[in-house]
Amino acid sequence: MKRLVILGAGTAGTMMLNKLSKALDPKEWKLTIVDKEEEHYYQPGFLFIPFGIYDKKDVIKPKKKFFPKEAEVIYSAIDRIDAEQNKVHLDNGQTLYYNYLIIATGTEICPDEIEGMNEDLWHKSIFDFYTVEGAVALAEFLKDWEGGKMVLNIAEMPIKCPVAPLEFVFLADDFFKKKGIRNKVDITLVTPLDAAFTKPVAAKSLGGFLDEKGINLVTEFNIGRVDNEQKKIISWDEREVDFDLLVAIPTNMGSKAIERSGLGDELNFVPTNKHTLQSEAHENIFVIGDATNLPSSKAGSVAHFESEVLFENLMSVIHGEPMKQMFDGHANCFIESGNGKGLLIDFNYDVEPLPGKFPIPGVGPFSLLKETRMNHLGKVGFKWLYWNALIKGRELPLESQMSMAGKEMPDIEPQKTKTLHLNHH
Amino acid sequence: MSTEANTEKTIVLDQDGHLANLEDWNEELAQDLADHEGIGALTDRHWEVINYIREEFEKNGDAPSIRKLTKESGVSTKELYQLFPKGPAKKAAKVAGLPKPKGCI
Numbered sequence: 001m002k003r004l005v006i007l008g009a010g011t012a013g014t015m016m017l018n019k020l021s022k023a024l025d026p027k028e029w030k031l032t033i034v035d036k037e038e039e040h041y042y043q044p045g046f047l048f049i050p051f052g053i054y055d056k057k058d059v060i061k062p063k064k065k066f067f068p069k070e071a072e073v074i075y076s077a078i079d080r081i082d083a084e085q086n087k088v089h090l091d092n093g094q095t096l097y098y099n100y101l102i103i104a105t106g107t108e109i110c111p112d113e114i115e116g117m118n119e120d121l122w123h124k125s126i127f128d129f130y131t132v133e134g135a136v137a138l139a140e141f142l143k144d145w146e147g148g149k150m151v152l153n154i155a156e157m158p159i160k161c162p163v164a165p166l167e168f169v170f171l172a173d174d175f176f177k178k179k180g181i182r183n184k185v186d187i188t189l190v191t192p193l194d195a196a197f198t199k200p201v202a203a204k205s206l207g208g209f210l211d212e213k214g215i216n217l218v219t220e221f222n223i224g225r226v227d228n229e230q231k232k233i234i235s236w237d238e239r240e241v242d243f244d245l246l247v248a249i250p251t252n253m254g255s256k257a258i259e260r261s262g263l264g265d266e267l268n269f270v271p272t273n274k275h276t277l278q279s280e281a282h283e284n285i286f287v288i289g290d291a292t293n294l295p296s297s298k299a300g301s302v303a304h305f306e307s308e309v310l311f312e313n314l315m316s317v318i319h320g321e322p323m324k325q326m327f328d329g330h331a332n333c334f335i336e337s338g339n340g341k342g343l344l345i346d347f348n349y350d351v352e353p354l355p356g357k358f359p360i361p362g363v364g365p366f367s368l369l370k371e372t373r374m375n376h377l378g379k380v381g382f383k384w385l386y387w388n389a390l391i392k393g394r395e396l397p398l399e400s401q402m403s404m405a406g407k408e409m410p411d412i413e414p415q416k417t418k419t420l421h422l423n424h425h
Numbered sequence: 426m427s428t429e430a431n432t433e434k435t436i437v438l439d440q441d442g443h444l445a446n447l448e449d450w451n452e453e454l455a456q457d458l459a460d461h462e463g464i465g466a467l468t469d470r471h472w473e474v475i476n477y478i479r480e481e482f483e484k485n486g487d488a489p490s491i492r493k494l495t496k497e498s499g500v501s502t503k504e505l506y507q508l509f510p511k512g513p514a515k516k517a518a519k520v521a522g523l524p525k526p527k528g529c530i
Contacts, residue, residue, distance in 0.1 A: 236506040
């Protein structure tokens with residue numbers, strides 16, 4: 001009997017389990033999945049909780065609903081992976097030997113990485129919305145808040161869902177308008193990036209939305225510490241931003257189990273081949289989703305596109321054949337822009353988000369990099385698709401490789417080189 | 426334009442303001458780039474960082490993140506920001522003649 005172990009039963013791990021259980025003969029293969037939690041979170045829904053649009057029950061279902069019945073499920077934290085010996089030590093004392101291992105242990109926020117963040121004001125005036133606890137606590141706070149300075153800070157890149165901070169400030173603008181207190185709230189987005197988003201064409205268009213909505217933007221701000229008494233965040237180069245409410249996106253790091261196993265980089269993400277999704281260090285280990293160190297977005301859509309590539313490549317390796325599928329970094333993200341509208345972006349390692357129509361060129365129904373009602377409906381409808389098709393590993397009518405069809409090249413200035421004149425003494 | 430030393434010279438930068446041709450770089454040019462960035466005279470501590478990130482670039486094809494820098498170069502985050510104000514990872518890469526780090530998405 002051969003054994004395949006999946007570590008982590010979030011979006012990526014659950015999708016892989018469902019795909020593999022259909023493809024591998026149960027007489028030959030034992031499939032095991034390990035996770036410490038019994039509940040599955042619909043993480044894209046966390047964004048809506050602070051504004052009372054969703055509550056806790058909208059985003060939680062029991063994990064076991066989504067597992068195929070043949071699979072062995074173990075609820076335990078992971079102590080460490082011994083990759084040289086092909087085994088995993090679990091916190092419950094069990095040791096699992098494997099022929100193949102899939103690491104899908106995700107990423108988590110680490111407020112302790114920032115001096116003063118996880119102290120007196122944590123979940124009192126400083127909230128995250130990347131955990132269900134944080135999002136619910138923030139909803140409670142916002143219910144009675146009468147206004148002041150709201151600061152959204154991104155500590156450092158990379159973060160899960162790089163569009164979420166923008167969506168948060170757009171939805172906040174809408175929320176305070178509807179409450180009739182927008183004039184009493186000062187909204188500021190404070191980012192370590194040099195613009196509203198990482199990719200230039202999208203950054204220009206999204207930055208325009210910030211202006212329109214009267215949201216301030218502070219760029220190239222690398223948070224060094226939080227002053228709990230004076231209520232301000234201070235950058236490493238001693239710039240300060242005051243807050244009454246700090247919505248924090250702390251440092252995102254991979255699982256501590258990865259660090260204990262010696263398999264991670266400086267953020268505990270696993271060095272992974274960006275095209276094959278095989279671990280750089282071990283041929284019988286594959287890595288998927290937020291746990292990788294790939295230069296792609298950490299997002300469910302990326303994990304979904306990766307799952308198709310990983311599945312094919314793993315089957316090739318099992319059959320002793322060369323890997324054929326190459327992941328291109330494809331990501332597809334709806335961006336809520338407030339007031340029942342949204343945007344959609346579609347991009348990969350090499351092509352930044354561009355305007356156009358998606359998925360049918362010229363038709364849509366979704367519009368790329370443009371604010372429409374239909375894009376908002378797509379985001380809302382995605383929740384159904386997620387629970388009913390995506391994590392069950394069903395085929396979706398989307399190609400894992402990004403397509404240029406339907407995309408328009410905007411009139412952007414060609415990338416210029418500059419010359420620097422130096423006067424020598 | 427003249428090719429003689431101690432006169433004016435022109436170098437090409439890429440769209441991010443980093444040195445366009447890696448082979449143009451030398452220690453003298455590093456000081457010129459540092460002057461241009463408002464960093465001033467390069468000290469031994471600056472050079473420790475510059476040498477470290479050039480080694481990393483040779484190994485990995487990318488300049489390291491701030492986190493990796495502080496973990497492995499022996500220079501604290503605080504000091505890094507004093508040496509290369511605003512974005513140390515980016516600024517240090519500029520002075521070291523390397524392209525903008527790909528790191529963040």
